[in-house]
Amino acid sequence: MKALITLEQVVKEYRDNGVPVRALDGIDLTIEPGEFTVVAGPSGSGKSTLLNLIGGLDQPTRGRVSVAGMDTSVLSNIELSRMRLYKIGFVFQAYNLIPVLTAYENAEYILMLQGTPAQKRRERIMSLLSTVGLKGLENRFPRELSGGQQQRVAIARAIASEPQLVLADEPTANVDSKTSASLLDLMMELNRDKGVTFLFSTHDPAVMERARRIIRLRDGRIVPDGDGPGDSPA
Amino acid sequence: MLIVKLSWRSLWRNRRRTIITISSIALGTALALFLISMAEGMYNKLINEAVRMNAGHVTVERREYARAPSIDLVVPSVSRIETIAANIPGLETVKALIIGQAMVSSASGSSGVGLAGVDPGIEKSVSPLARTVIRGRYISFADERGVMIGTSLAERLKLEPGMKLVVTVNDTHGELANEMLRVTGIFATGMEEADGFLVQVPLKVARRIFRIGPDEATQVGLVLSSPDKQEQVLEELNALLKGTDLAALPWQEVMPDLAGFMAVDKGSNYVFQGIIIFLLSFTILNTILMSVLERTREFATLLALGTSAFLLRLQVIIETVFLGLLGCALGLGLGGAVSWYYQVHGLDLRALFGDNLTITGIAVDPVIHNYVGVNLVLWLGGLVFGLTLLIGLYPAFKSARISLPDVLRSR
């Protein structure tokens, strides 16, 4: 089977107030379709940078990132934008819902951009919102929802168009542990039932415990398996 | 549709910011409308009074007359012009005039003047001069020897109503003619050209003095009720007068000095209008730019989700369209209402600056009436709306130029 994501010798450098900082330092990584992978590591280890590169929000300084067979460094801004629209779903730590749209409209947003017919949109979103446990809350605005509910809307938005990959950057960092567990249940369920590939970052040990595959980052490098604390995959 | 919904709701998400921006546009538009309508009002009044006092918006005269005005260049049949003019829509009145040069003498001296033969009845209803009689009364049709003189001429020649004066002219036969007249009244227009150097007599007196036929006059003026029709009337008349030795001229050609003065004064007003519109544009740019720059996080999310830069920019432009439309409508409404109030009631400078503005005659009217025309409202509205759109392009362009990782990371 062809790999969904391939990273080869990826290096990413930033300038922080003029001082060069190496956020990623020679990453090699392959992720197959259908995987449920967690990127773990302390803050500043390069998790967000890694996800940004895969999501086409940023470009590597050196090396190659390819997603679904496309090399992101050769894509134009418009092609990157289309890649995000059609292939990737995003879930952010701070939910980042569109504040002026209702839960239903937020989930619908990407389908509308893709030009899906209204009838089909309606069916899919209504069933999706009930899958993520938001039945009856469709017409609420984000500010009328709790943090967990908002993140459920964000997950529904990310998978509504059935993307090949969902990138979630610390999706459970802003919610309590009970909500965190139920969000994780939801994502695993979606991974199992719909075959959606998940790649998400976290520094929460409770989340890591449930991952099928863990990629540990420290100082911009991948730590080989069985070489760090809390290393006990289920 | 989604994008329009998104724009409209985004606008009202930060209500205060939107209200500030709209009020900026509205206030600027209202002030510009007031300023321009005030200037328009002043011009309209100036033109209005000048054409009513002189030879109308459109003047029919002999073709050679403009180049070298002479008393023997007469319109042969005033009644024919009157018949033609009667069919012109928007005509207020037709005034036949005889304008010649004369010397007036009293016991105290003499002075060269312009002598105008006018129809007292018509003059009384249209000419502002007839409203400024300060002593005596205005001449009437029955006055066989009546003459109106201006206040400074009266002062120079020491004349009062009822006193005699002698008018000396070169008549159409080239002979020197004298005529004794009696001062009927004294006017004070506040314009030295009239007050010091113009005398008015009834048409038939002028015809007698200059020896001009009963249906002849040097100029036939058409006063229009609406000046917008001037070009059209001019065209129609000239078509009818084709082949004759008569021509219809606009007031701008009959009174080149006034037209020149207006050109200069309008020039200065354009400068001020330009400045105020510049100020307005800048305020619009500031408020829109600031609101776009404060929303980078929102825009970054949209871009990350796969919204194209084009669509995002379109959203910002549609927001600007809403702002422009609302601001314009509000501004035109507000400015229009205030200007309309002063168009009807007049803005009295004396109330603002005290009574030390002592006023003499029509030249210096302390009451300013604005003039809000439909054209003005349309072009100003179009201009401000167009400007808003144009100005909105830059913030729209800026909106999609964000570094996604930086913005999304920060909280």
Added chain:
Amino acid sequence: MKAFSLAWRNLWRNPRRTLITLTAMILSTAVLIVTHALMLGMMLQMEHSVTDITVGQVQVHHGLYLKERSLYDTIENWEKILSAARDSGITAAPRAFGFGLLSSGNKSAGVQFRGISPAAERRVSDMAANMFRGEFLSDRPAMGVVLGRKLFRTLDAVVGSTLVAVVQAADGSLGNELLHVEGILKGVGEAFDRSMVLMHAEDFATLFVFPGRFHEIALNSRGTMTPEQVAEAIAAAAAGNEVKTWRQLLPGVSDMLNSFGGSTAIFLFIFFLAAGLGVLNTLLMATFERIPEFGLLKAIGTSPWRILRDIAAEALVLGMLSSSIGGVIGAAISLYFQLYPIVLSGFAEGFNTSGIVISAQWSASLTLRGVIWPVIIMWLVSVLAALYPAAKAARLDPVRALNHV
């Protein structure tokens, strides 16, 4: 002082917002200064068109002359008045007037002869610079005349024409001279254009047999004094004569200027309103955006009073910076338009309406007052616009301020 340096650093924490408000204020200040200078320039130009072309700021006559216009009502001690004027740095020109008939071929006109001293006239008025055709009178008497703009048409004369003057001389005899046209003035006023004939005072004396007598002295400080000050300066020397300022001599023209001044003041008020509101809105917006920041300050224990003080300091620093930059820019632009007037229309000549010449060249007039007022107003607006949202923020409880949008 510490508050100000803190304010300065605070301003540059968000350079984009600071730059936007700064440019808005600089621009508005500059625009106000330029507008004020242009309007003042127009007013002064009109007033100067009255005083400088023929009238002068103040005129002295024999007490009866303006009423009677008699050849014999001449000024007492005119030399004394001239020397008093000279001592006060005021330019003065003596003039003698007489009526008569001027003819050219079979055309003739009743005219007013005006005997002048060309050298003095050049100093007092701009007549010599307002020639339509030909030259102004030379300093030596040579029986040359300069005619008014309309008179030369009436007489059908050109530069070089010979004219015949017939007058009743002071001794009762019939004065009779041949005069030749040296120049024609531009339009300067109806009375002047129609009937004025300028000639050398000595030629006038010959024609009217009336040497060493004058009817009018026109005085002009050329902008250094007000008309009232000029009248005051020569009052003692002119005792026994009538001294009048141009506003008293030409009440109609004075009214017209006042009325024009009134509408100009309204225009200016609208401009101040527009600029003030524009800046007010920009600043309000900038400060409102910062309410969460003020909430944070309050949350970490800053007193409301201190927040207010810091914001006031920022507004003052911003106001100071922008109004001084705007002041310099506005003054520079005004000065430019003072030196290089705006050309308003293709017409070379100005236009004369009721004795005021509207020039087609429009120059600005920069004054200290015209810079200081816009600067003060912008300061006030900037502080007010910052304090209102800040006061609101200072009263809010920190949690609400933090989440304020």
